[in-house]
Amino acid sequence: MAKRPPNDAPEAEVDMTPMIDIVFQLIAFFMVITNFEQTQADERVKLPRDALAKPPEVKVEHSLVLNVGFYRDMQGEKTDAQPWLFNFVDGEPVLPLSAGAQLKKEAVLFKNKEIQLEDVTVKVRADSEVQTGIVQELIKLCQDAGFETFAMSAMSGPEE
Amino acid sequence: MARRRKESKGEKLETNMSAMIDIVFQLLIFFMLTLKIVEPEGDFNINMPAQGQPTSSDEIPPFPDIKVKLKANPDGTLSGLFFGSRNLGVGPGAFEQLNIEILKVIGRPGDPITKDMAVEIDADYNLHFSNVINAVGACTGRVDKRSGNIVKYIEKIKFKPPTSPTAAG
Numbered sequence: 001m002a003k004r005p006p007n008d009a010p011e012a013e014v015d016m017t018p019m020i021d022i023v024f025q026l027i028a029f030f031m032v033i034t035n036f037e038q039t040q041a042d043e044r045v046k047l048p049r050d051a052l053a054k055p056p057e058v059k060v061e062h063s064l065v066l067n068v069g070f071y072r073d074m075q076g077e078k079t080d081a082q083p084w085l086f087n088f089v090d091g092e093p094v095l096p097l098s099a100g101a102q103l104k105k106e107a108v109l110f111k112n113k114e115i116q117l118e119d120v121t122v123k124v125r126a127d128s129e130v131q132t133g134i135v136q137e138l139i140k141l142c143q144d145a146g147f148e149t150f151a152m153s154a155m156s157g158p159e160e
Numbered sequence: 161m162a163r164r165r166k167e168s169k170g171e172k173l174e175t176n177m178s179a180m181i182d183i184v185f186q187l188l189i190f191f192m193l194t195l196k197i198v199e200p201e202g203d204f205n206i207n208m209p210a211q212g213q214p215t216s217s218d219e220i221p222p223f224p225d226i227k228v229k230l231k232a233n234p235d236g237t238l239s240g241l242f243f244g245s246r247n248l249g250v251g252p253g254a255f256e257q258l259n260i261e262i263l264k265v266i267g268r269p270g271d272p273i274t275k276d277m278a279v280e281i282d283a284d285y286n287l288h289f290s291n292v293i294n295a296v297g298a299c300t301g302r303v304d305k306r307s308g309n310i311v312k313y314i315e316k317i318k319f320k321p322p323t324s325p326t327a328a329g
Binding site: 016020023024026027030031033034035036039041047048049050051052053054055056123125126127128129130131132133135136137139140149150151152153154155156157 | 177180181184185187188191192194195196198199200201202203204205206230236283284285286287288289290291292293294296297300301302303310319321322323324
């Protein structure tokens with residue numbers, strides 16, 4: 001730092017108060033709207049849309065999320081006609097109809113945590129273009145594993 | 161206070177704000193980058209009883225299930241929406257018509273008898289899943305245009321077990 005020559009001119013002061021006000025407002029806003037909840041939703045799944053799909057008022061306590069979707073390119077077009085079960089086994093996609101063994105393992109995990117399977121909701125997040133039969137067969141596999149309650153996810157809002 | 165200010169000729173006490181501003185900007189950038197805008201999702205609860213469950217004669221439902229059939233084209237798009245044996249057509253109009261037909265069956269929304277009613281959806285194996293969701297939505301109720309609330313029709317939705325594509329031909 002070089003020594004400043006003596007200066008008689010008044011020192012310019014910037015009033016920081018409005019900026020700090022705004023910055024705190026912004027921080028408060030981002031803190032409130034940020035959702036740190038770890039969701040098991042997969043972005044590759046393009047959910048169907050229905051006006052009646054409103055977010056549940058009471059949060060489901062125990063849930064198992066099944067993401068059934070396709071590999072899509074940047075434009076959202078399918079790159080593979082085969083649907084996959086994403087984010088299920090160690091993050092690796094598996095074929096929906098070969099998930100039976102893993103679903104049974106999940107059921108055992110819930111039982112080990114002393115959670116009754118009837119209290120677990122299996123949330124099926126299926127892509128709008130997945131074959132209905134595959135979704136039904138997947139639900140059948142869940143039933144074989146002992147799960148009883150199911151919910152199908154859709155985006156809220158009017159159909160496109 | 162004013163008098164004191166006038167009298168005092170001491171130095172103005174200045175707080176060093178730069179450290180706080182640094183931290184505050186760090187926090188602001190962190191929250192901005194971690195922000196993920198997620199569209200709200202809703203759920204439809206469905207009742208899919210496991211096949212082969214023993215059914216006693218006491219459990220005969222008071223109303224027969226309302227049958228809704230969804231037929232698919234080979235590419236998975238909807239080729240026909242059937243309410244009972246009546247074809248309601250395709251497209252959004254068909255689902256609106258299904259909604260009207262369900263209302264005709266239940267008479268008045270919210271009637272306690274609707275708790276004993278159930279809709280059985282029979283969809284072709286290769287049908288795109290969005291059509292099933294739309295059918296479930298049409299049977300479950302409608303959104304009241306004035307209040308924006310959901311008027312519930314029938315909440316029990318069942319699915320007919322899938323017929324494998326090879327068996328269906």
